[in-house]
Each structure stands twice: as structure tokens, then as C-alpha cells.
Amino acid sequence: MRAVVICLLAVLAIASPSQSATLNLPEPPLLEVAGGPPRTLPVALRLSDELRSQVHVVKTSPFDSIRYPIGAYSAALLEKNLGLVFRTDAATQPDQGAERPIAVLELTIESFVAVIPHPAYKPYTAEVVYRATVTDPDGTVLFSSAATASAQTSKGMVSGIQAKSLAGEAAARAMNDAMTQLLESLLAAEELDGLEAPAVSDRSGANAGGEP
Amino acid sequence: MAPPCSPRHSLTTRTVRGTALAVTACAAAMAGYASAAPPAGVRVDSQPPGALVTLVPDSPADHSRTVFGLTPIEAAIALGPNGAARLQIEKRGFEAETVTLDASSRAVSVELRPTGGPTAVEPAVTRASAIVLVGPELEVIRRGFSNETVSDEDSSSAADALASAVEAFIGRRLQVYRVPASQTPAAFLRDAHASAKTVDPVRLPFLAEAPRLETLAGRRAATEIGDHHAARPLLLISGRSSVETAGMQAGKLGIMAAGTAASYGAGYGRAIESGDSFFVYNLYLPSSTGGTILDAVLVDAATGEVLWVNRGLYPPLDRNRSDRLAAIVADLLTGLPVGLTDTGGSS
Numbered sequence: 001m002r003a004v005v006i007c008l009l010a011v012l013a014i015a016s017p018s019q020s021a022t023l024n025l026p027e028p029p030l031l032e033v034a035g036g037p038p039r040t041l042p043v044a045l046r047l048s049d050e051l052r053s054q055v056h057v058v059k060t061s062p063f064d065s066i067r068y069p070i071g072a073y074s075a076a077l078l079e080k081n082l083g084l085v086f087r088t089d090a091a092t093q094p095d096q097g098a099e100r101p102i103a104v105l106e107l108t109i110e111s112f113v114a115v116i117p118h119p120a121y122k123p124y125t126a127e128v129v130y131r132a133t134v135t136d137p138d139g140t141v142l143f144s145s146a147a148t149a150s151a152q153t154s155k156g157m158v159s160g161i162q163a164k165s166l167a168g169e170a171a172a173r174a175m176n177d178a179m180t181q182l183l184e185s186l187l188a189a190e191e192l193d194g195l196e197a198p199a200v201s202d203r204s205g206a207n208a209g210g211e212p
Numbered sequence: 213m214a215p216p217c218s219p220r221h222s223l224t225t226r227t228v229r230g231t232a233l234a235v236t237a238c239a240a241a242m243a244g245y246a247s248a249a250p251p252a253g254v255r256v257d258s259q260p261p262g263a264l265v266t267l268v269p270d271s272p273a274d275h276s277r278t279v280f281g282l283t284p285i286e287a288a289i290a291l292g293p294n295g296a297a298r299l300q301i302e303k304r305g306f307e308a309e310t311v312t313l314d315a316s317s318r319a320v321s322v323e324l325r326p327t328g329g330p331t332a333v334e335p336a337v338t339r340a341s342a343i344v345l346v347g348p349e350l351e352v353i354r355r356g357f358s359n360e361t362v363s364d365e366d367s368s369s370a371a372d373a374l375a376s377a378v379e380a381f382i383g384r385r386l387q388v389y390r391v392p393a394s395q396t397p398a399a400f401l402r403d404a405h406a407s408a409k410t411v412d413p414v415r416l417p418f419l420a421e422a423p424r425l426e427t428l429a430g431r432r433a434a435t436e437i438g439d440h441h442a443a444r445p446l447l448l449i450s451g452r453s454s455v456e457t458a459g460m461q462a463g464k465l466g467i468m469a470a471g472t473a474a475s476y477g478a479g480y481g482r483a484i485e486s487g488d489s490f491f492v493y494n495l496y497l498p499s500s501t502g503g504t505i506l507d508a509v510l511v512d513a514a515t516g517e518v519l520w521v522n523r524g525l526y527p528p529l530d531r532n533r534s535d536r537l538a539a540i541v542a543d544l545l546t547g548l549p550v551g552l553t554d555t556g557g558s559s
Contacts, residue, residue, distance in 0.1 A: 034398070110410065111275060111410075119499065121460075121464070121501060122499075122501045123353075123355070123360070123454060123501065127409070129406070129409055129410055143427070144426060145402075145403070145406070145426045145427050146406040146409075146410055146426060147402060147406055148405055148406050148409040148410070150452070152353065152360075152452070152454075153360065154355060154359075154360045154501075155358055155359060155360075156355060156356055156357045156358045156359060156360065156460055156463070157357055157358060157460070157463045157464065157467065158358045181402050181405075184398065184402070185399070185402055185427060185429075188398075188399050188427070188429045189427060189428070189429065190427075190428040190429055190432070191427070191428055
């Protein structure tokens, strides 16, 4: 009898589709970015479909997994905060802007690591590495910088009943922190200084690989 | 006691057979996913020798590398599902080479082309007489029964204790100047943190050329810090430490004790009911939720080059146990390429 029950359970487990829950990440916040007023440089934002659809999956059991919609969140986070760094009137897809952009900004997620702990009272952690690449309209890289951040959260012994929200909280905090650093890096980028004036754009481009 | 031929024994036998069948079925199903048989030892050679051999993952999203060792080497290298394996052969000062193996590959030899750049860390850095310690940037998280909080006071004191341990460790060889993270330009911290997370510590000494801090602002900040202290090596240590409060420890023990007692009671009850002379129960043991993650990165202030990176996972930092802190620091700073001789000085 026990063998029959085990076989039935095995068949059910194999036949049933794995359960995949998608995290409901919070609304991307308006970040506090240090480093002065936005640049007057008109920039086009390129957020690829690949980025927007990027999902990180953590298997929590042989039949369950949790999906982190990191691409959609990161894209929305950057779109919401881009005005802190660049003129937003031209911050559209490269081919849609009325004004020909001087620079194109692209975001990529180089890595994302999340831990959903076992046992559940251990910390929920997330770590992300973003990369911002600014190119001229011809594709020459003017500036490239990575930013990383990690976060952890937990409700201790009562974490299990809030696992999804804790996982989402850790991921959102890591992405918010990394995006803040990325935007501050863009504000501080000497490689982009003077790009507003076409006469010095060549000099700035040469600076991208130059000595400090 | 149950007789030898009781129904329970028969059931057990059938269950075991069923499991064996299931395992056989699983193995058959998995056979389609198994990689091709590895070649029986592939010899990898390079000119010059001493190059690092790693396996390039099939997926661009996979940043992990399997390290086989330094040339010349003979290794059993498993081929991927496509019947091939890509090896990267790297040595500082030479262009990296990638070779593809298939099932017929038995020996590979490559001639590495020099880049014209340096083949090792500059002696001006390795023989420096002074080093700048940035930070440590440390966040201590107190993990309670139902929440966790960052303790600024604990973070500050733990950072001081860690800095003292670092100074004691390096100070035997070098003059150490400590710069608190709060007084360090953000551009340097951003770039150094990113390097600590993105540079592979194992491959770093073998990359064709040393990676640099990525931004002009970061490199300029490094130069300013180095110039201020007349020292080229800049060491940044950062990390996070989780410690359990007494409430968390008591809560864990209580729940584990209750779980063990419940399991014991249920097993004992079943044994009494069925007349068995023995029973089994689960003994639940609490696992530690504390620990420390530390990153260390060494930067040449003059060039912005990332010279060395290391990471480690350690027990919670106990600032009252200097011996443990010393052991952590000694492990974290293993292979730090500065202060290698007693002579020479920083430039």
C-alpha cells in the first residue's frame, strides 16, 4: 500500500507543472542622488527588450521556484530617475527623439544573485551588478561604469510566512542602492564633461581611455 | 518483535524494488542531458609556460570558470552537450588564447603573443614601504527573534577592531595610513567596490593586463589619496557581519527543543501502540545565522590598476577576540602583493 502511495505521489509530482511564483516588487522609488544638478547633455535611453524581460529564477524546491522580474524593475527605476542625471526631454528611445541625441545611455544587468534561505530564519539576500554604458550615436563608447550593491533582510523566526515579500524587499533594496551609485557615477563622469559643446566632444571621447 | 516473514518486510522489499526501478528510469531519462564522455586526459601546453587554463562556460550569462591549473598540465576535461569544450589560456603580459577541444583532442599547444605590457605587478608597489588602508567599511547587522537592524555603534567598533587587526598584520612590513571611508571620495569607493565584485580573484594575476578603476573620477581620487600619503598601494576592505541577539538564540533553541520533543512523543506513542520495542525520532539542531562576508581590493594609486582582490566568508566578528580577528585578517590578506621585501620604498 505504501509503495502504491509513493508511486502515485511520484507520478503526480512529475506530471504536475512546477509552481512558479513571480515576486511583486514595490513601485520603483525616486532616489536621492548626490552630485549636483542634472547634466544638460541630451541623452537617448536604450533599454533593450532583453533587459526589460530579464527574470532571475531561484528554485526553492524541485517543484517550486520564485521569479524576480529584475529587468522590468531596473528599467522602470532608471526611467523614473534619469531626470536626476540627464535632460529628460530627449531621453527617449534613440530613434524616436525629435532632437538627435549627443549620447546614448544603455543599462545592462551584469549579474544578479539572490538567496532564499533554508531554514527560513536565515537572511534573505540579494546582490546586483549594473553597468551603464554611454556611447556616441555612432556607437563609440564614451563612458562605462559598473555599480554594485547587496542587501539583506529578515524577520527572524517569523520569516517563513513573509518569504516572498522579504525576498522582494532584499532585491529592491539592492537594485535601488546600485542604481543610486550608477546615477552618481554618471553625474561625476568627467568623460562626459563638455559633451554639450560639439567642439569639445572629440576631446571628451579621447578621455574615455586616457590617464587620470 | 515482528516475525521475519511479516507483511511489513514484504512491503519493504517491494518499496525498495520500486525505488530501484524509479532510479533506473531517472537515469535513463537523464542520459539525454549528460555531457559527452571526457577525453582521457588532454595535455595543454603554452609557450611561455605558467599560463592559467580555464573552461569557458557555454552561456555568456554564466560568469563562473572551472580552473584546471597552470601550463603545462594534463587534465580530464569534460566536453559539453555539443561535444566540445572551450579553454582559455591566459598569462599576464600576453594575449589570451581560446582553443576548442573535441572528442579527438589529446594535446593542445599554443604560443602566446606578448602585449608589450608588464608581466607582473611593478616592484615599486610590491616593495612599497607604506600602504593606505581605506575603511574598513563594515555593516554589523543584529539579527533578533523577529527582525534585524543595522547597528551603527557595533559597525563602528567592529570596523575599528578589524582595522587594528589589519594594521597589526601589515604593520610588521609596512607603514599603514588609515583613511576612514567617510573621508574617502565616493568615486573611488564606487569603482573599487565594483572591482571587488566583478574581478575574478583567481584569474586576476593572469589577465593580459591589470584591470583599472573604470572611471576617470575614480582613478583621479585614487591618485589624490596616494599622493596625500606618499603611498602607492591602496587597500579597501568592506563587508557585512551578521550577529545573533540573545532573543534569536533563545528562540531557535526553544523551537528546536519543542520540535524534537514533539517528534519523540509521536514516535514513542506509535511504538507503544504497535508494540514495537524501538522507535525513531528527529533531533532538530539549530543552525547558525551569523557570519561575515569580507571583500578586499588592492589598487595602485598611481595608475588606478586593480592589483589584487580577495573575498572570504568567516564567523561573526568578535571584537573581543583579537586572535580570531587576526586569523580572519591573515586569511583575507593571503597573497597580498605588497611589502614583499624589507628594502625599497614607495615612489
